[in-house]
Amino acid sequence: MYNPRFEKKAFKKEVEHNVKTLYRKTIDEATPQQLFQAVSYAVKEVIIDDWIATQDQFKKDDPKTVYYMSMEFLMGRALGNNLINMTAYREVKEALDEMGIDLNAIEDQEPDPALGNGGLGRLAACFLDSLATLGYAAYGCGIRYRYGMFKQKIENGYQVETPDDWLKEGNPFELRREEYAKEVRFGGNIRVEYDDATNRTKFVQENYESVLAIPYDMPVVGYGNHHVNTLRIWDAQAITNFQLDSFDRGDYHKAVEQENLAKTIVEVLYPNDNHYAGKELRLKQQYFFVSASIQAAISKYKKSHDDLHKLPEKVVFQMNDTHPTVAVAELMRILLDEEGLGWNEAWDITTHCCAYTNHTIMAEALEKWPIDLFSKLLPRVYQIIQEIDRRFLIQVREMYPGNEEKVRKMAILYNGQVRMAHLAIVAGFSVNGVARLHTEILKHQELKDFYEMMPEKFNNKTNGITQRRFLMHGNPLLADWVTEKLGTKNWITDLSLMSGLKKYADDPKALAEFMDIKYRNKERLAAYILKHNGIEVDPRSIFDVQVKRLHEYKRQLLNILHVMYLYNQIKEHPEMSFYPRTFIFGAKASAGYIRAKEIIKLINSVGDVVNNDRSINGKLKVVFIEDYRVSNAEIIFAAADVSEQISTASKEASGTGNMKFMLNGAPTLGTMDGANVEIVEEVGAENAFIFGLSSEEVINYENYGGYHPQDIYHNDQDIHKVVDQLVDGTYSNGDTEMYRDLYNSLLTNQGGSRADMYFILKDFRSYAEAQKKVEEAYKDTEGWAKKALLNTACCGKFTSDRTIQEYVDDIWHLDKIKVEVET
Numbered sequence: 001m002y003n004p005r006f007e008k009k010a011f012k013k014e015v016e017h018n019v020k021t022l023y024r025k026t027i028d029e030a031t032p033q034q035l036f037q038a039v040s041y042a043v044k045e046v047i048i049d050d051w052i053a054t055q056d057q058f059k060k061d062d063p064k065t066v067y068y069m070s071m072e073f074l075m076g077r078a079l080g081n082n083l084i085n086m087t088a089y090r091e092v093k094e095a096l097d098e099m100g101i102d103l104n105a106i107e108d109q110e111p112d113p114a115l116g117n118g119g120l121g122r123l124a125a126c127f128l129d130s131l132a133t134l135g136y137a138a139y140g141c142g143i144r145y146r147y148g149m150f151k152q153k154i155e156n157g158y159q160v161e162t163p164d165d166w167l168k169e170g171n172p173f174e175l176r177r178e179e180y181a182k183e184v185r186f187g188g189n190i191r192v193e194y195d196d197a198t199n200r201t202k203f204v205q206e207n208y209e210s211v212l213a214i215p216y217d218m219p220v221v222g223y224g225n226h227h228v229n230t231l232r233i234w235d236a237q238a239i240t241n242f243q244l245d246s247f248d249r250g251d252y253h254k255a256v257e258q259e260n261l262a263k264t265i266v267e268v269l270y271p272n273d274n275h276y277a278g279k280e281l282r283l284k285q286q287y288f289f290v291s292a293s294i295q296a297a298i299s300k301y302k303k304s305h306d307d308l309h310k311l312p313e314k315v316v317f318q319m320n321d322t323h324p325t326v327a328v329a330e331l332m333r334i335l336l337d338e339e340g341l342g343w344n345e346a347w348d349i350t351t352h353c354c355a356y357t358n359h360t361i362m363a364e365a366l367e368k369w370p371i372d373l374f375s376k377l378l379p380r381v382y383q384i385i386q387e388i389d390r391r392f393l394i395q396v397r398e399m400y401p402g403n404e405e406k407v408r409k410m411a412i413l414y415n416g417q418v419r420m421a422h423l424a425i426v427a428g429f430s431v432n433g434v435a436r437l438h439t440e441i442l443k444h445q446e447l448k449d450f451y452e453m454m455p456e457k458f459n460n461k462t463n464g465i466t467q468r469r470f471l472m473h474g475n476p477l478l479a480d481w482v483t484e485k486l487g488t489k490n491w492i493t494d495l496s497l498m499s500g501l502k503k504y505a506d507d508p509k510a511l512a513e514f515m516d517i518k519y520r521n522k523e524r525l526a527a528y529i530l531k532h533n534g535i536e537v538d539p540r541s542i543f544d545v546q547v548k549r550l551h552e553y554k555r556q557l558l559n560i561l562h563v564m565y566l567y568n569q570i571k572e573h574p575e576m577s578f579y580p581r582t583f584i585f586g587a588k589a590s591a592g593y594i595r596a597k598e599i600i601k602l603i604n605s606v607g608d609v610v611n612n613d614r615s616i617n618g619k620l621k622v623v624f625i626e627d628y629r630v631s632n633a634e635i636i637f638a639a640a641d642v643s644e645q646i647s648t649a650s651k652e653a654s655g656t657g658n659m660k661f662m663l664n665g666a667p668t669l670g671t672m673d674g675a676n677v678e679i680v681e682e683v684g685a686e687n688a689f690i691f692g693l694s695s696e697e698v699i700n701y702e703n704y705g706g707y708h709p710q711d712i713y714h715n716d717q718d719i720h721k722v723v724d725q726l727v728d729g730t731y732s733n734g735d736t737e738m739y740r741d742l743y744n745s746l747l748t749n750q751g752g753s754r755a756d757m758y759f760i761l762k763d764f765r766s767y768a769e770a771q772k773k774v775e776e777a778y779k780d781t782e783g784w785a786k787k788a789l790l791n792t793a794c795c796g797k798f799t800s801d802r803t804i805q806e807y808v809d810d811i812w813h814l815d816k817i818k819v820e821v822e823t
């Protein structure tokens with residue numbers, strides 16, 4: 001696809017021009033960062049035309065629009081991705097080459113915007129990519145955090161967090177849109193008035209504090225279709241700039257307070273992943289971006305429509321987990337208090353506009369806000385929730401007369417708390433899980449009562465990922481190979497075509513090519529590791545990779561205990577045949593998650609011992625990659641041989657890393673959890689390594705009080721030894737206390753939590769056996785190549801394009817847009 005707007009000569013001129021006007025420099029004088037800025041502005045120039053054309057098309061077609069409401073958008077770097085989606089990557093690379101500039105080095109100058117924690121935030125980013133590529137009208141609505149996810153440094157084996165000052169050099173792709181600012185109000189009290197003129201009760205918020213929400217728009221470029229959607233993230237600004245006269249009027253205190261509120265509200269992303277902490281500031285963040293986004297959506301709708309009753313025909317709000325669930329009450333508030341509708345009309349509109357996605361079944365991740373905190377911060381929103389709850393409980397009692405147990409279990413307000421998931425389910429017209437198994441567990445366990453009362457709301461949408469970033473951009477060698485073998489580039493927008501690779505599964509030449517690409521990607525990762533960790537790893541060894549947030553349920557501890565076990569085996573049986581392995585980890589721990597941080601330290605300590613033991617001849621290496629994030633993830637997936645997806649069954653809602661590994665030809669070593677189940681279904685059990693308890697077994701044990709890890713500890717000598725090594729100083733220079741907590745967590749019940757809650761020792765043997773099978777399989781070079789290739793060939797289902805089309809068909813019912821531009 002030739003794009004004349006990136007015609008080399010003109011593009012070079014544009015870059016030169018930008019360097020000159022931005023920095024008063026020539027290309028040769030400019031720093032790499034300045035070149036990055038200049039190139040980005042040149043690319044933005046082209047994007048803007050498509051962006052305008054898309055918005056014009058929206059005005060003409062008046063399509064239904066989805067507002068994807070999310071506290072997190074983990075976008076990753078924009079430059080390379082935008083070039084890919086504008087089908088101009090190659091041309092621009094060549095143009096820059098001719099100027100003596102290396103595009104890859106320029107791309108590395110871009111900060112990796114980390115406005116998200118992990119899976120949920122990255123999913124939102126993949127969804128935006130697919131929405132634009134499929135030609136649907138969509139807005140991502142979120143927060144422009146001043147500091148995103150912290151940067152992770154490893155010092156002396158410990159995680160150290162430093163702030164992520166991602167805006168330091170300016171963000172070339174964003175547009176500040178001051179003219180669309182909205183006021184958001186917090187606190188105060190509600191005065192109830194009777195308005196004789198309209199015969200209505202009015203609710204007036206008084207003595208509140210407010211901030212101004214200023215939108216920044218970022219373009220979201222569709223692949224090869226000139227469609228550019230918008231990610232709208234909100235910054236906060238004080239409404240009255242600090243003025244002397246307010247001091248005179250005695251409002252000094254308030255003026256300062258509002259300045260502070262504005263500054264703190266968008267200051268930083270909470271780094272908790274799958275864990276709820278009831279912090280007031282977090283609730284402020286939620287209401288801040290939700291209120292601004294809903295106000296903006298309503299104003300936009302009203303510009304070209306006069307009947308709010310028809311809002312659901314044009315607008316749908318998708319709530320990414322419960323984090324933006326105040327949206328339902330805020331929409332009600334606007335319809336009731338500002339638009340003057342009655343309760344029933346407002347409720348009818350709201351419940352046809354809002355839909356909810358659940359991303360977790362873990363109790364500790366469920367949002368429950370203390371009522372006093374909630375009602376003080378959002379007094380009017382709280383009143384509305386009370387009324388929603390009152391009316392809902394009337395329905396529950398009608399349906400289950402005399403069953404007060406049901407009422408307690410299902411209430412939105414209970415025990416001094418606002419249960420956000422219940423609010424989202426009651427007010428949403430759709431409730432979806434993110435993988436088939438996850439949705440089944442929601443329906444039959446966690447949300448059973450709601451499913452029984454309103455089964456029609458529940459549906460599954462198995463997650464997906466974008467092949468544009470995770471194959472085209474991250475693994476260009478494989479991408480080109482796929483295009484050559486399939487004889488078409490169409491897989492870029494139709495991943496089901498990958499099944500056409502199956503016919504090469506027994507073709508020795510194709511298999512050799514496939515593994516050669518893997519090898520070259522392993523060399524690229526080895527170079528990255530040497531540069532960043534100073535560790536030499538052998539690209540011929542098996543690259544066994546676990547990269548994801550650090551969480552006990554994801555069981556990085558199981559992985560590293562198994563490494564300790566292998567090390568013992570090698571030491572005890574030096575003659576034993578052992579295929580060299582490199583265990584690669586990458587994980588951030590939430591700053592306050594002490595046990596997670598201990599596990600990071602343990603991984604690094606094991607690495608120190610193992611990597612420096614010359615007696616094992618480099619058979620085993622352990623590498624902890626610092627600051628795992630989207631940009632280095634792309635390099636890591638491309639180089640992986642084995643994909644570790646070893647969560648305790650039933651705990652991982654879906655997982656999306658598993659899909660990125662599969663796409664890049666790495667078989668899964670995993671439990672039957674989340675989307676692993678569907679991956680195995682697609683690729684065949686013979687091309688994966690499955691182990692461990694099933695979700696039913698786990699849930700069963702949990703319902704009967706757990707199991708007895710001590711039995712395993714006492715009966716299995718290898719496990720016994722490994723567990724003891726946590727406290728015998730082997731990995732802590734003789735310090736017996738450093739890993740005592742991990743040791744205890746495996747063996748003894750501890751106030752409230754059971755010994756080995758995540759069934760690590762229970763699954764250990766079966767994990768070790770699966771690992772043994774991996775080694776055996778890898779020794780068979782061609783057999784392994786076939787498995788790897790089939791993983792790539794069978795990944796078609798796991799594109800976010802498929803996921804988004806299902807959301808559109810079943811939930812959103814959006815209209816497709818065709819953007820026409822003259823080129």
Ligand code: 26Q
Binds near residue numbers: 117119282
């Ligand atoms: C909640 C309250 C206060 C502070 C933080 C939070 C919070 C923040 C992030 C709670 C949860 C999250 C993130 C959850 C998450 O990433 N879940 C993952 O979502 C993926 C996409 O659906 C799934 O693939 C993963 O299985 C799931 O763990």
